[in-house]
Amino acid sequence: MARTIIYGGTGGIGRATAHALRARGHALHLVARDAGALDALAAELGETSVTAGDVTDPGLFARASAEAGEALSGLVYAVGTINLKPVGRLKPAEIEADFRINALGAFLAVQAAAPGLKAGAGEGTSGVVLFSTVAAAQGFAAHASVAMAKGAVEGLALSLAAELAPQVRVNVVAPSLTRTNLARSLTANETVANGIAAMHAVPRLGRPEDTGALAAFLVSDEAGWITGQVIGVDGGRSRLRTKG
Structure with missing residues (x-):
């Protein structure tokens, strides 16, 4: 059975996606850094294989695609960073790291998986989902690095959607602030979290x-x-203003 690869499979959004896909009957291949967490989640889900590795390792992507199998039904790159600093405090190395993890990683994941995604499409299509952020379309202070990186993801997705059609569909999901471990620095303080929620x-x-x-x-x-x-x-953040 063709599998869907999920990078960041043990993270908050990756894990939720894995559960939603298994509920739809998809076989999965999860990729994440923590081998123990991967094995535990795979055992919980069933019909799931794994590759342990870090997306900053360029060799990970070919290995993960090979271990997932020759035919793939989909790919989800649920990997990201939250590095919120005023422009005067950002260092080039931080911007490069955000770009590498968010945009370059997404590119390398799709590049490695493209033959399998085309093979898995059959007479239909396979689906790729990349992740952006509401901050790529809205101007938020202290979001320069992540907005640049995720803006690149959106441009990448449009190019790939055109190039890989008709066998492979490519779309982007752009969340607002979500309660995950990655966002804990913003959501742990309930006063701050409630203030953001009210927006x-x-x-x-x-x-x-x-x-x-x-x-x-x-x-x-x-x-x-x-x-x-x-x-x-x-929650309407990118399009709606209910106050003022």
């Missing part, structure tokens, strides 16, 4: 399941006519 038309922070459900849908055959899109899962 949304639906006044709460995101849950991993919100984003995972959409990612799973975009990989599935039900989204067979959706490609080249950037879709917000953001």
Whole structure:
């Protein structure tokens, strides 16, 4: 059975996506740094194989694609960074690191998986989901590094969607602030979290399941006519202002 690769599979959004895809009957191949966490999640999900490694290692992507199998039904790159600093405090090395993890990693993941994704498409399509952020479309202070990196992801996805059509569909999910371990520095303080939540038309922070459900849908055959899109899962933050 063709598998869907999920990079960052043990993270908050990656894990939620894995559960949503398994509920739809997808076999999975998870990629993450923590081998123990991978094995535990694979045992929990069933029909799941794993590759342990870090996305800053260029050799990881070919290895993960090979271990996932010759035919792939989808790819989800649920890897990201949150590096929020004023422009005067950002160092070039930090910007390069954000770009490497978010944009270059996404490119290398799709590049390595493209033959398998085309093989797995059969007479239909396979689905790729990359992740951006609401901050790529909205101007938020102290978000220069992550907004640049995720903006590159959106440009990459549009190019790939055109180049890999019709066998492979490529879409982007752009969440607002979501309660994950990665975002703990922003969500651990409930006063801060509630203040950010109130900025949304639906006044709460995101849950991993919100984003995972959409990612799973975009990989599935039900989204067979959706490609080249950037879709917000953001409580309306990117489009709506309910006050002032």
